[in-house]
Each structure stands twice: as structure tokens, then as C-alpha cells.
Amino acid sequence: MAETPQEAVQLKGIPQETFQALQERFSEAVQPARYEGVVVPAEKIVEVVRFLRDELGYIFLSNLTATDYLDVKGVEPHIDVVYHLFRMQGGYAALHVEIPRELEKAHLPSVTSLFPSAMLQEREVYDMFGVKFDGHPDLRRLLMWEGFDGYPLRKDWKEVYYEGETKPYRSRYPKGGHPIYAEELSPLKDNIRYPEGWSPQAWDYDEADRLLYERMLSAHRDPDKPLKTDEMIINFGPHHPSTHGVFRMAVRLDGETVRHLEPVFGYLHRNHEKIGERNTWIQNIPFTDRLDYINGMTNNWAYMVALEKLLGWEVPERAEYIRVIVGEFSRIVNHMLAAGFFSNELGLYFTGSLYALEEREHILDLFEALSGARMMFNYMRPGGVRYDLPEGWLEKAKALAYERIPRKVEQMAHFLLDNDVVKARTMGVGVLPPDVAIASGITGPVLRASGVAYDIRRAEPYSLYDQLDFDVAVRTHGDAYDRLAIRFDEIWQSLRILRQVLENIPEGPIVAKKPSHRLKVPAGETYGRIEAPKGELGFYLVSLGKFNPYRYHIRSTSLLNLTALSDMTRGLKVADIVTVLGSIDLTMGEVDR
Amino acid sequence: MYGFGVLKTLGIAFYHFVLTYVDDVKMGFGKRYTPEHLPERQGVEGRGIYTVRYPKERLPLPERSRNHPFLVYIEETGKLKCTACGICAQACPVQCIWIERAKDPETGKPLSYPAAFHIDQGLCIGCGMCAEFCPFDSIKMDIEYENASYTRPGFVGIEELKKPESYHARIHPTDYAREMEEKRLKEERKRKAAAAKAAKAKAAAAKKEAAKRPPDKTS
Numbered sequence: 001m002a003e004t005p006q007e008a009v010q011l012k013g014i015p016q017e018t019f020q021a022l023q024e025r026f027s028e029a030v031q032p033a034r035y036e037g038v039v040v041p042a043e044k045i046v047e048v049v050r051f052l053r054d055e056l057g058y059i060f061l062s063n064l065t066a067t068d069y070l071d072v073k074g075v076e077p078h079i080d081v082v083y084h085l086f087r088m089q090g091g092y093a094a095l096h097v098e099i100p101r102e103l104e105k106a107h108l109p110s111v112t113s114l115f116p117s118a119m120l121q122e123r124e125v126y127d128m129f130g131v132k133f134d135g136h137p138d139l140r141r142l143l144m145w146e147g148f149d150g151y152p153l154r155k156d157w158k159e160v161y162y163e164g165e166t167k168p169y170r171s172r173y174p175k176g177g178h179p180i181y182a183e184e185l186s187p188l189k190d191n192i193r194y195p196e197g198w199s200p201q202a203w204d205y206d207e208a209d210r211l212l213y214e215r216m217l218s219a220h221r222d223p224d225k226p227l228k229t230d231e232m233i234i235n236f237g238p239h240h241p242s243t244h245g246v247f248r249m250a251v252r253l254d255g256e257t258v259r260h261l262e263p264v265f266g267y268l269h270r271n272h273e274k275i276g277e278r279n280t281w282i283q284n285i286p287f288t289d290r291l292d293y294i295n296g297m298t299n300n301w302a303y304m305v306a307l308e309k310l311l312g313w314e315v316p317e318r319a320e321y322i323r324v325i326v327g328e329f330s331r332i333v334n335h336m337l338a339a340g341f342f343s344n345e346l347g348l349y350f351t352g353s354l355y356a357l358e359e360r361e362h363i364l365d366l367f368e369a370l371s372g373a374r375m376m377f378n379y380m381r382p383g384g385v386r387y388d389l390p391e392g393w394l395e396k397a398k399a400l401a402y403e404r405i406p407r408k409v410e411q412m413a414h415f416l417l418d419n420d421v422v423k424a425r426t427m428g429v430g431v432l433p434p435d436v437a438i439a440s441g442i443t444g445p446v447l448r449a450s451g452v453a454y455d456i457r458r459a460e461p462y463s464l465y466d467q468l469d470f471d472v473a474v475r476t477h478g479d480a481y482d483r484l485a486i487r488f489d490e491i492w493q494s495l496r497i498l499r500q501v502l503e504n505i506p507e508g509p510i511v512a513k514k515p516s517h518r519l520k521v522p523a524g525e526t527y528g529r530i531e532a533p534k535g536e537l538g539f540y541l542v543s544l545g546k547f548n549p550y551r552y553h554i555r556s557t558s559l560l561n562l563t564a565l566s567d568m569t570r571g572l573k574v575a576d577i578v579t580v581l582g583s584i585d586l587t588m589g590e591v592d593r
Numbered sequence: 594m595y596g597f598g599v600l601k602t603l604g605i606a607f608y609h610f611v612l613t614y615v616d617d618v619k620m621g622f623g624k625r626y627t628p629e630h631l632p633e634r635q636g637v638e639g640r641g642i643y644t645v646r647y648p649k650e651r652l653p654l655p656e657r658s659r660n661h662p663f664l665v666y667i668e669e670t671g672k673l674k675c676t677a678c679g680i681c682a683q684a685c686p687v688q689c690i691w692i693e694r695a696k697d698p699e700t701g702k703p704l705s706y707p708a709a710f711h712i713d714q715g716l717c718i719g720c721g722m723c724a725e726f727c728p729f730d731s732i733k734m735d736i737e738y739e740n741a742s743y744t745r746p747g748f749v750g751i752e753e754l755k756k757p758e759s760y761h762a763r764i765h766p767t768d769y770a771r772e773m774e775e776k777r778l779k780e781e782r783k784r785k786a787a788a789a790k791a792a793k794a795k796a797a798a799a800k801k802e803a804a805k806r807p808p809d810k811t812s
Contacts, residue, residue, distance in 0.1 A: 169688050173679035177693030177709040179748050182716075283686035286720035351606055358643055361635075365655075372657035372734070378720045386725070387657065390767075399637040415605045420598035517684035517726040 013037035013094040035525040037094025042108040058085035061115040063555040070155040107132035117441025128153035143266035245588030268592035276552030286378040292590040297330040298532040300380035306528025306539035318508040319384035328494040334533035335487035338585040345582035384511030426480035430580035440564040444535025450478035456531035480583040558586035659734035674731030677707040681723035689716035714746035
């Protein structure tokens with residue numbers, strides 16, 4: 001294969017031998033896709049995914065999303081459902097399933113029986129595109145409420161303050177002399193649609209949760225329970241102080257024992273992906289800061305990795321060094337905060353978290369001197385970074401990384417890990433077996449605490465990580481205590497990396513070429529990912545060669561890490577729910593997007 | 594031994610508590626809370642009390658610190674540096690900048706300054722894209738952060754947005770030095786180009802003269 005250049009181009013997004021194996025097994029059914037990967041007929045998708053998983057070793061279903069192709073030149077209108085499967089090492093296989101746009105015809109078989117990680121992602125595709133997955137055990141809306149009319153990520157859906165398909169809007173310049181507020185321009189009455197026969201006055205809000213409660217009552221019910229005790233559903237949140245924002249868990253309890261738990265979210269949903277499609281490529285960078293607002297730097301970085309793959313730009317060495325420095329500092333911030341707030345959730349109220357916040361302030365001071373903001377950095381640019389290091393920055397960073405942080409981390413590790421109360425509350429609680437973790441799409445420290453040494457910095461090195469000397473921290477029990485302890489292990493590894501990069505940072509340019517404010521990106525699609533502090537953060541981008549992305553999808557770490565929450569809490573006492581939730585470490589800004 | 598870990602943990606908390614007073618004694622009571630000691634208290638070596646008593650004490654801001662944008666005007670002439678090219682309005686991620694280009698009242702030709710410039714302060718996210726992409730260094734990010742108000746800030750126009758160049762030079766010394774350097778280089782280039790042009794013209798004139806001369810001689 002791949003004798004002509006054209007064929008070689010077509011085979012992006014899937015390794016050659018995988019494609020051959022697929023062709024041998026499924027012959028004509030599997031065809032190269034337009035940009036990346038292969039197209040699989042809808043009825044064969046489960047079979048193909050099973051073949052990839054069982055015989056070719058693609059054990060991670062990392063990303064599952066869709067794109068609505070409408071009004072694209074040379075393409076029949078259709079919805080393209082895309083699956084990104086990964087092996088432990090070496091590239092991904094992108095599978096596309098093209099299905100019609102009509103609501104009654106838009107359905108395909110679900111792969112949840114093979115990969116529980118598709119549970120939430122298929123629900124999201126159903127919610128956003130109206131694609132039904134046959135055989136999904138719990139196909140409800142994920143982010144919008146039941147009864148919401150329309151499917152927000154379809155191209156013909158318009159948001160409330162709709163002004164134009166893409167930014168920049170024509171009204172701003174050169175005739176922007178009489179500005180108008182968005183709400184005056186497009187009042188709710190003009191652009192909101194209610195389902196037929198629906199009125200807000202007559203609406204029974206129980207209807208929105210009817211499916212949820214039906215699911216709550218039916219799932220994991222034990223008919224042979226010896227004592228016929230009544231079970232009770234309680235709602236934990238959305239404003240519970242331990243839920244890291246607005247997050248709700250509906251829990252079915254038998255006495256104090258959890259029988260079933262369903263996470264409910266979407267309270268912070270702002271249709272980030274639709275905003276991303278309206279924005280230009282560069283305008284998306286400040287928006288990524290607001291996903292996981294603790295780690296703005298790594299969010300920027302993940303977007304840049306994907307965008308640079310599309311652009312084919314190289315990054316100068318100094319910029320790579322700066323990226324690694326800020327990325328690892330960001331990891332330290334995240335893990336310290338995760339450990340600190342975990343102690344909050346155990347009832348060690350605020351002592352631990354304030355120790356963490358103290359160190360965070362120092363690192364944020366560094367970030368502020370570098371980028372100009374404490375949390376919303378807007379720092380990275382395609383092909384490099386925005387600013388060079390200011391004078392005296394390296395000395396401050398070195399003093400922090402060599403002296404202060406090690407001292408404080410050691411104290412904090414003793415404070416939390418040697419504490420009998422913490423041990424009693426966390427050891428053996430919320431055990432996540434490695435096979436369940438892999439199948440559920442869990443990544444990052446949570447996966448590594450279950451004994452799976454999978455770190456994208458090692459599995460698929462990006463930036464400088466192939467030249468750096470560090471270990472992948474692994475713990476084996478997979479309980480809440482290990483998930484807490486592994487964060488400290490990772491901080492030590494991050495400090496080790498910082499020691500190497502801070503000493504060896506070279507002089508040179510910080511950006512390959514200054515990007516224009518209207519950057520044109522060649523047509524194509526890609527999935528770029530990095531090891532963010534919380535796990536795999538990926539961006540799936542589709543470009544049609546214009547100034548704006550055609551599709552901009554975020555494979556959100558926190559959302560996927562929630563997949564196994566229900567399994568982890570089953571059989572625990574109600575007080576342990578918060579322990580398990582805190583040990584996963586999630587940010588609602590990223591879950592809801 | 595069960596219970597020992599709890600004591601150890603309490604010991605760490607107690608250690609933190611004691612450190613505050615150790616530093617107080619070391620520096621003399623009260624002195625630690627003066628502005629001169631603020632960097633020390635907040636620095637890498639700082640051990641004890643950490644908080645800043647905010648309205649009384651303020652942390653120094655780094656130069657790149659940014660908040661809302663402002664427009665630079667030149668004090669001598671009172672004119673904005675803005676040329677109404679519209680790049681900031683196009684680059685703005687939330688599209689909160691509205692510019693109207695000035696027109697010559699007689700001919701109707703567009704002029705190179707804005708007739709109106711509005712920023713929706715309530716919408717601005719302070720990302721700094723406008724300042725980054727401005728080719729004329731005429732929009733800059735302010736460091737003023739106490740912007741709380743009882744009403745919605747809404748649109749602000751040129752009058753509220755404009756600030757003198759000396760203010761920009763004071764809050765962004767490095768950035769201003771770079772601008773001056775670029776300006777100097779540009780002028781140098783211009784001067785060189787003008788000199789080269791003049792020399793070229795002179796040479797051409799001399800050549801012309803020389804070409805003219807022979808017939809003069811012969812005649």
C-alpha cells in the first residue's frame with residue numbers, strides 16, 4: 001500500500017497495519033475517510049470496535065463525538081460520528097460513521113457494551129446532535145434538560161443571542177458607531193423556540209427529571225433482597241459545598257448504603273463548542289482558559305498541540321521549554337489543590353486547602369509576571385508562546401522549585417498521608433479496578449492509582465517529554481488513599497522535570513512566526529491530546545480551510561473521569577460519596593463546557 | 594500506632610502557628626507589617642504569616658498585568674494614536690469593540706482616525722488580544738483593577754477610554770522602551786532611505802548634467 005502519495009495522504013489518522021488488518025477482515029466495508037481514519041458502515045461499527053479492541057489492542061476508547069456536515073461544498077449533508085481509539089502506545093485509529101441528518105433516521109448501534117467510556121459521550125452526542133444510539137442502557141440528555149427543543153451543535157441551530165455564523169461580526173467595524181447590547185439586538189422572544197404545545201406556565205418541572213428517576217428506581221435493583229426494606233432517593237447537590245461547583249448526584253439509598261448513583265450536570269453548560277465554532281482559531285485561546293480554570297496553561301497547550309498538528313508548524317526550542325515549565329508548575333498547582341480540597345471534603349476543614357493555596361499563590365505570581373493574568377492566562381500561541389520570560393523570572397522560579405515547594409510539599413504530604421483520620425476514611429474506599437478504569441476511559445492520576453502505568457507524556461511524547469528524565473508514578477490499590485498519595489508522587493516527578501528544564505533553557509526565538517489575528521488553517525481534521533494534570537485532555541478539530549473551525553470538540557478529562565463514579569460508590573456508605581468524588585478531582589467548568 | 598499520626602498532623606499545624614511568632618520576634622514586633630517587609634513576607638523565604646491586609650497594603654503588580662483596555666493619545670497634540678484600522682474589533686474574542694471610522698464631511702472619504710470607539714466594559718474579558726494585535730500600539734491594557742460599580746458599566750466611549758502616552762510609559766516601561774526603539778529604528782530607516790534617495794537623485798542629476806555637458810562643449 002501507500003505507493004502513490006495520494007494514498008499515503010488518505011491514510012492519516014490510522015496506522016497502516018491496522019488499516020490492512022481491517023481491510024482483510026471487513027474487505028470493502030471499511031474505506032479511507034476524507035481527512036483522517038476510516039469510514040465504517042453503521043451496522044458494522046460494534047463489530048469493528050470489538051475487532052480493534054480484542055485483536056489489535058486498541059483498549060482505550062478515548063473520544064467519541066460527532067460533526068454535523070451541512071452546506072459544505074462537495075459533501076452530502078450528514079452527521080459524522082467519530083471514534084478515536086488508542087493503544088497503550090503508538091497512534092490512534094479514527095473511525096467515522098456517516099449517518100443521515102433526519103431525526104428519525106439518525107441512529108446507530110451503541111458501543112457501550114464494549115466500552116463503558118461511551119456511556120456519557122454517547123449521551124452527549126444524543127443531546128447535542130439528536131443521534132440515537134440503539135442499545136444504550138440510559139439514553140437521556142446529558143447537559144440540556146429533558147424537553148429542550150433542538151440539538152445545539154447541529155449547524156442549523158441558532159443560539160439566543162445569534163448575530164452571525166462566524167466572528168468577526170460585520171456590525172463592529174467600520175460602522176460600529178452606535179453600539180447595541182446583545183439582548184437589545186436579539187431579545188429572547190425572537191430567537192427562542194418552545195416545543196409545540198409547551199408553555200412555561202403549564203410546565204411541570206418534574207417532567208424534566210422523570211427519566212432520571214425512572215432510571216434511579218430501576219438500575220441495579222436486587223429483587224432477592226432478604227429484607228424488603230424501602231429504598232430512598234436523595235439528591236446530593238447541586239449546591240452542596242463539597243461538589244466543586246454545581247454538581248448533583250441522585251443517590252438511591254438502602255439505609256445508609258448506596259445502591260445506585262447518577263451524576264447530573266449541565267448547570268454550567270454554556271455551549272462552549274458552539275462558541276468555538278463561531279470564533280476564529282485565535283479567538284478560541286482565551287476561551288480554553290475557562291474550561292478547567294485551575295489549569296489554564298495546560299488547556300492552552302492542548303489546543304495548541306491540536307492546532308499545530310493541523311497547521312504543520314514547528315515550535316522553537318525555547319518555547320517548548322517555557323511550555324514544559326508552565327505545564328509542570330500547573331500540575332503542581334492542580335495536585336496541591338486537589339489534595340488540599342480533598343482534606344476539606346474529609347472534614348479537615350480548610351487547614352489543608354489553605355496550605356495548598358499558599359503555594360498556589362506563589363506559582364500564580366510567577367504566571368502573572370509571565371502572562372499578565374493569574375488564571376485566565378491566554379498565553380500560548382500557535383507556534384510558540386505569547387511573551388518571553390521577564391527579567392529575574394527564572395531565578396524566582398528556581399528558588400520556588402528548588403527550595404520552597406519541596407519543603408512545603410513534604411510537610412503537606414506528612415500532614416495528609418500520615419494522618420490516621422485520613423487513612424481511616426480513605427483506605428479501601430472507592431476501589432477502582434484497573435480493567436474497569438481502562439474500559440471507562442479514565443485517565444490521569446486516577447488511572448495510575450489503579451496500577452496502570454499510562455501517561456501520555458511517555459506513551460505518545462509531545463513537546464520535550466521524550467528527552468526528559470522522569471518516572472510515571474503508579475500506585476496499585478486504586479482506592480481513595482492511593483489517589484491522594486499519587487498526587488504527591490507526581491509533584492515530586494514534576495519537580496524533577498522542572499529541575500532539568502529550568503537549568504537547560506536555551507536562548508532563541510519564542511514563536512515560530514507571529515500568527516495573524518485571522519489565521520487560515522488548512523483543511524483537515526485532527527485529534528491532539530496532552531497529559532493535563534487531571535488526565536488526557538484532547539481537542540478534536542475540523543477545518544475546512546477557513547478562518548473558523550468547522551468543528552471544535554473538547555475531550556474533557558473531568559467528564560470522562562466521572563464515568564466510573566457510579567460503580568465506585570456502589571455499596572459504600574453515604575458519607576463516603578464525598579470522599580470518592582473528592583479523590584477523582586474534577587472541575588465543573590470542564591465537565592459542563 | 595493508632596493515634597500517633599493524628600498527633601503528628603497536629604504538630605505540623607502547631608508548627609505553622611509557632612513560625613508566625615518566631616518571625617515576629619526575629620524582626621521585631623510590628624516591623625514585619627510595613628510595606629518594605631511585604632516582599633519578604635510574601636517571598637520564597639517567608640515562613641510565618643502570609644496574608645496581605647488588602648485595602649491598607651497592596652501587592653505590587655507585574656508590568657504585564659492586564660485588566661481593561663484603554664486608548665493612548667499623544668499629549669502635545671491631543672490626538673489618539675488609533676487609526677481606525679479595525680483590527681482590534683476583529684481580533685476581540687467576545688466582540689465587545691465597536692469602531693466607527695471618521696469620514697471627511699465634504700468628500701466622504703474615510704479618514705485615519707475613529708469617529709467613535711466603544712468598548713462594552715461589561716463584556717470585556719481582559720484577554721489582551723486587542724493590544725496584542727494592534728499594529729500602531731494605540732490600544733493598551735490598563736492595570737487599574739478596582740472597577741467595581743453599583744451599576745452595569747456598559748459602553749464606554751473615547752472620552753472615558755483615552756489616557757495619555759505618559760501614563761502608558763509609566764505603567765509599561767519595558768513595552769514603551771520597545772516602542773521607542775522601534776520608532777527610532779523606523780525613523781533611522783526612513784532617514785537612510787531619504788538620504789539614499791537624495792544621493793540617488795543627486796547622482797542622477799549629476800549624470801544628467803554630465804550627459805548634457807558634452808553637447809555644450811561641442812557647441
